[in-house]
Amino acid sequence: MNKFQYNVQGVDYDVEIEELEGNVAKVVVNGIRFEVELKQPINPAHAIRKKPEVHQPAPAAPQQAAQPAPVAAAPQPAAAPGSGSQVKAPLPGTITSVNVKVGDVVKDGDTVVVLEAMKMQNNIETEFSGTVTSILVNQGDSVLEGAVLLTIA
Numbered sequence: 001m002n003k004f005q006y007n008v009q010g011v012d013y014d015v016e017i018e019e020l021e022g023n024v025a026k027v028v029v030n031g032i033r034f035e036v037e038l039k040q041p042i043n044p045a046h047a048i049r050k051k052p053e054v055h056q057p058a059p060a061a062p063q064q065a066a067q068p069a070p071v072a073a074a075p076q077p078a079a080a081p082g083s084g085s086q087v088k089a090p091l092p093g094t095i096t097s098v099n100v101k102v103g104d105v106v107k108d109g110d111t112v113v114v115l116e117a118m119k120m121q122n123n124i125e126t127e128f129s130g131t132v133t134s135i136l137v138n139q140g141d142s143v144l145e146g147a148v149l150l151t152i153a
Contacts (some may be wrong), residue, residue: 032142084133084153087126089143093117098139098150104132106152113137113149126152 006013019026023038097114100106106126113124130152137149 084130084151085128086148087112087124087150087152089115089145089147089149090124091115091117091122092144093122093142095137095139095141095143095149096121098135098137100132100135100150102132102135106130106132115143124149128152 002017004015004017006015014028014030016028017025018028018033025036025038027034027036093115094117095113096116098112099114100110100112106112107129108127109125111123111125112132115122115124133151133153135150137143137147143149
């Protein structure tokens with residue numbers, strides 16, 4: 001694992017690169033795990049080899065006052081987005097509820113996700129009708145503004 005410390009606009013970030021395969025890096029920023037898609041793969045000679053999987057419960061992420069800034073690219077969950085229109089987070093926060101599953105048919109105005117930000121529950125509603133093709137977040141995930149939550153075709 002490679003560990004780095006960054007200071008972005010006066011905020012310190014501890015970044016740990018756990019794994020790098022092609023153009024996808026698994027990183028931990030201030031204790032929060034992200035998958036980051038790089039625009040170009042890093043030279044394989046400098047790549048971090050994939051660790052063998054060990055089945056252990058993941059430690060709970062420490063409580064933080066502020067969300068980490070994106071590092072190298074916008075953080076994305078492990079699943080690749082499905083085809084269709086993206087429903088994005090309008091502000092940073094924590095997912096408290098995912099009200100749909102892949103294959104559900106939704107209508108314009110349906111609440112698909114509930115996001116807690118600054119101790120307030122925010123209903124995230126879709127602006128279009130269709131079928132949910134992918135869900136990229138889980139209850140308890142922290143997301144940044146603009147993060148793709150799900151896709152609808």
